Amino acid sequence: NAGVMQNPRHLVRRRGQEARLRCSPMKGHSHVYWYRQLPEEGLKFMVYLQKENIIDESGMPKERFSAEFPKEGPSILRIQQVVRGDSAAYFCASSLQGAADTQYFGPGTRLTVL
């Protein structure tokens, strides 16, 4: 029974490049959440998606960041023109149902921007 999968686990990018982070939810889960954890800080909500829909993107920076969860395939968090301040651990979580349900986390992608 595979848990939430994320890849890559580590990603190094130079300033100005694009970063693509992937998340495959637990089997049967259709709710996906992305969180960011900056060094020495807590987890901060970024975006909540269901299949083919963005439900809440209130935590996502307005520029350079986008997320999708297509009908087929993993959820993608995309960061364009990365800057040093984007260096963080990005965690994906999934749940079977929505707000009332437990969110299970993936191992995270650690992004380092040089």
Next chain:
Amino acid sequence: EDKVVQSPLSLVVHEGDTVTLNCSYEVTNFRSLLWYKQEKKAPTFLFMLTSSGIEKKSGRLSSILDKKELSSILNITATQTGDSAIYLCAPNFGNEKLTFGTGTRLTIIP
């Protein structure tokens, strides 16, 4: 704005001791509160609390919610070195997302 405060920020105890971790929140529309354990990887789910005064227990760990005081505690008895981690409290304010505290860093000395 919804706010979550965990205390203490860090705690160092000897193996075998009992610890109590605190979480308090300011809420607009409380629905549930979750506890997670984070080592050097993904937060691992521990408990979900929705009802006040009902203790949830899993081995040496237990947790309880006090809706009147807007708080929750996580207890760990007979601590072991494997309990060393950051413990995160995350109320769900009914808007689909979890609001995390900064966590309590627990270190168990052998």
